[in-house]
Amino acid sequence: MKRIQYILATAILALTFTSCEDFFSESHDSYYETKNLFVDLPHARLAVDGIYQVLSNPNHYGQFEMAMATSDDMYYINGTNSDGNRRDISHYMVTPTNSWVETLWTKKYDGIDRANQVINNIRNMQEYKDGDSEALKYEGEALFLRALLSYDLVRYWGDVPYRTKEVVSVDDAYIGRTDREKIYDQIVNDLDRAKNQLPWAKEGSNSERATQGAARGLLMRVYLQRAGYSLKLNGAYSRPDDAIRQKYFEAVLEEFAEFGKNGFHKLYPQGYLQFWKNFSQDIVDPVESIFEVAFYTPDGKDNGAGTWGTYIGPYNSAKDPKGRANAFFRVLPEWLGYYEESDGRRDVNITHQAVFVSTKNNYDQYWCPAKWRREWMGNNPKDPNNTNTNFVYLRYADVLLMAAEAMNELNRTDEAVDLLNQVRTRAGATALDKGFANFETLYQRKGKWEYFTGKENKSYSYNMAQTFLPTGSNQEKFRVALFWERGFECCFELTRKYDLIRWGILEDAIKMHSTSPQKKGYAAGYNEKNPGNKGNFVHGKHELFPIPLSEISINTKITENNPGY
Numbered sequence: 001m002k003r004i005q006y007i008l009a010t011a012i013l014a015l016t017f018t019s020c021e022d023f024f025s026e027s028h029d030s031y032y033e034t035k036n037l038f039v040d041l042p043h044a045r046l047a048v049d050g051i052y053q054v055l056s057n058p059n060h061y062g063q064f065e066m067a068m069a070t071s072d073d074m075y076y077i078n079g080t081n082s083d084g085n086r087r088d089i090s091h092y093m094v095t096p097t098n099s100w101v102e103t104l105w106t107k108k109y110d111g112i113d114r115a116n117q118v119i120n121n122i123r124n125m126q127e128y129k130d131g132d133s134e135a136l137k138y139e140g141e142a143l144f145l146r147a148l149l150s151y152d153l154v155r156y157w158g159d160v161p162y163r164t165k166e167v168v169s170v171d172d173a174y175i176g177r178t179d180r181e182k183i184y185d186q187i188v189n190d191l192d193r194a195k196n197q198l199p200w201a202k203e204g205s206n207s208e209r210a211t212q213g214a215a216r217g218l219l220m221r222v223y224l225q226r227a228g229y230s231l232k233l234n235g236a237y238s239r240p241d242d243a244i245r246q247k248y249f250e251a252v253l254e255e256f257a258e259f260g261k262n263g264f265h266k267l268y269p270q271g272y273l274q275f276w277k278n279f280s281q282d283i284v285d286p287v288e289s290i291f292e293v294a295f296y297t298p299d300g301k302d303n304g305a306g307t308w309g310t311y312i313g314p315y316n317s318a319k320d321p322k323g324r325a326n327a328f329f330r331v332l333p334e335w336l337g338y339y340e341e342s343d344g345r346r347d348v349n350i351t352h353q354a355v356f357v358s359t360k361n362n363y364d365q366y367w368c369p370a371k372w373r374r375e376w377m378g379n380n381p382k383d384p385n386n387t388n389t390n391f392v393y394l395r396y397a398d399v400l401l402m403a404a405e406a407m408n409e410l411n412r413t414d415e416a417v418d419l420l421n422q423v424r425t426r427a428g429a430t431a432l433d434k435g436f437a438n439f440e441t442l443y444q445r446k447g448k449w450e451y452f453t454g455k456e457n458k459s460y461s462y463n464m465a466q467t468f469l470p471t472g473s474n475q476e477k478f479r480v481a482l483f484w485e486r487g488f489e490c491c492f493e494l495t496r497k498y499d500l501i502r503w504g505i506l507e508d509a510i511k512m513h514s515t516s517p518q519k520k521g522y523a524a525g526y527n528e529k530n531p532g533n534k535g536n537f538v539h540g541k542h543e544l545f546p547i548p549l550s551e552i553s554i555n556t557k558i559t560e561n562n563p564g565y
Helices: 004-013 041-055 064-068 086-090 099-122 133-157 180-195 212-227 242-262 272-280 334-338 345-349 396-409 413-427 439-443 474-490 496-503 506-512 549-554
Strands: 075-077 289-293 329-331 350-357 362-369 391-395 446-452 457-463
Touching (some): 041 133, 075 086, 099 133, 099 549, 180 212, 289 396, 334 350, 334 474, 391 396, 396 474
Antiparallel strands (some): 350 362, 446 457
16 A cells, blocks of 8 residues: 555645745644744654645646646647637647646745745754754755756746745745746755755655655756756747756766666566556556655545546546546557557557547547556546546656766767667667667658557558758767657656757657647647648747746736747
8 A cells, every 4th residue: 555654644734834825814723833843853744745745736746737748749638629728738829827827836836935944944953953864854855846846947937936945924925037047056956965865765665755866866857958958038049058068968977877876776677567557556666666746535535636547548438437537638649650569668658549429420539648547547436537646757767768868968879779778678679779770660660550440440651750850970860769769758757848848849849740630629739720730839939838927917026928928
C-alpha cells in the first residue's frame, strides 16, 4: 500500500497554512499559525507536507497542468470550441483571461510562498542550528519543491515576480518582474543545497518525496532548459553563447556522474509495460521513478484526487465496471508508424480504438495517450472521474537521455549512443549503430500504418524525414535521433513541448504535422477551418503563456504582458 502516513499528514494540512488574504483576519481554532508549525520536527514535517499538497491539488498537477504541454507535435486536446481554459491552451488560442492559466499561476505562487515559510522558519529552529539530519532533510525537500515550482514559472511565463521570503503583508505582496537568469541562479542554488541534504533513494523509499536523485535530476533538466532557446520579454528568441552552454552541458554530466556513483537508480527491471502498469495500480517503486506527484482520494472526492487515466488515457465507457475515461487527449496517428514494430513502447504509449456511436451508426476513431489506463486500475472505482494514479515527474530513462544529449553537445557522441541504446534496448527496439549505418532505417523511414475502423481496414501514411534538422555529421544525426527518441520514451510526461522550445524547433515540428489527416478541428495548434490551413501557433508569442489579466490588474509593478498578448 502506498503513502498511508502521507495521507494522514495531508488530511491535517488543509488546516496548516493561512493565506495572505487571511493575514489581517482573526485566527480561528482550526488553523495552525506559522509560529506553531516550527515548535518541533514533527510539526515542521507537517509544514513541508503542505508544499507537496499544493502540487497534488486537482487544479494543479491533478488536471490543469495536463493542458500546458499539449499541442507539441504529438498530441492535443480534442474538440473545436473555445472554452476559455483547456482547449484554448491546447489550440494556441489562449488569452490573459484564461481561467486555467490564472489558476496555475496562483498555484505556483502558493507553493513557493509555503516553501519560503518552511525554509525561513526551519533555519531558526534549534535542531537545524545543531545540524540535525532530519531538520536538514526537511529544508532540502522545501528547497527542491521551491526549485520545481520556480522552474515551472520560468518555462511558462519567463520573467516573473519572484521572491524567496514569505509574503507577510499586502504591502509586500506585489513586486515587479525578475530577470529569468536570476531566477535560474536561485533554482540552481536551491538544488545544489538540497542535493547535499537529501538522502539517495533506496529499496523501500517513497518516490513521492524528494531525494538526492530528484534534486540532481531536476538540476539536469534545468541546465538543459537554460542552455536552450527561450522567448525574451523584448521579443527576442535566443539562447546563451556557446561558452556558457558548454558549462551547462558539463554541469549536466557532473550530476549524472553522481547517479553512477550511487548506483541505485536504473531502468525498471520488469520492463516498460510493467513500469507504467504500476502507476495505474497505485504501486510506488523508486528504482526508475525518481520523483512522483502523489494523488490519493479515500472516498473518490476531489480533495487529493487526480485524473490521470480518466481525462488523459484511452476511452472507457461510463458503463464499464472499471470506470469512465473520456479520452479528452488525442494523439496524431502518424506516431504509431514512427515506432519500430519491435518497439514495445508503442503499444504502451498509444492506443487506437474504434468506438461505435449509436447516434451516428458508425465508429469514431480514437488515438489516445495510454500510459495511464482505467483497464489497469481494477473494477468498481471510487469515482467515475477521479483516480489515485500518480504523475511521474522525473524518471531514470529521462536522466539517461538528458545525459546523452549533454554528451553529444560536448562531442562525446559515441558515449551518447551508448546511453540512448540503453533506453532503446529496454524497449526491444534496434540499437543505433555507433557509425550511424542504420540511422536512416531507424529515424528517416516512411511507410504506412494499418488499422481497422470497425468496418474496414485503412492506413495512414507517415514520413519521418524532416528538413529543419541537419544530418551531415554524426553529432547532427544524434540530435535527430534524440528528437525522435525523447518523443518515443517521454511522450505525455509534460516535457516534449519544452524540449522543442529549447531546441528552437517548436514551430517547425508543428508544421511538419500540419497536414495530419486526423485533425478533428485542431491538431498541434492548426485550425482546419482557416483558409490555407493557416495555423493558430505564432512564433515569438506562444513559446510563453500570458501573465493573467487578474494579476496585471492588481499588480501595478507589472507594466506589460508577454510578447504578443
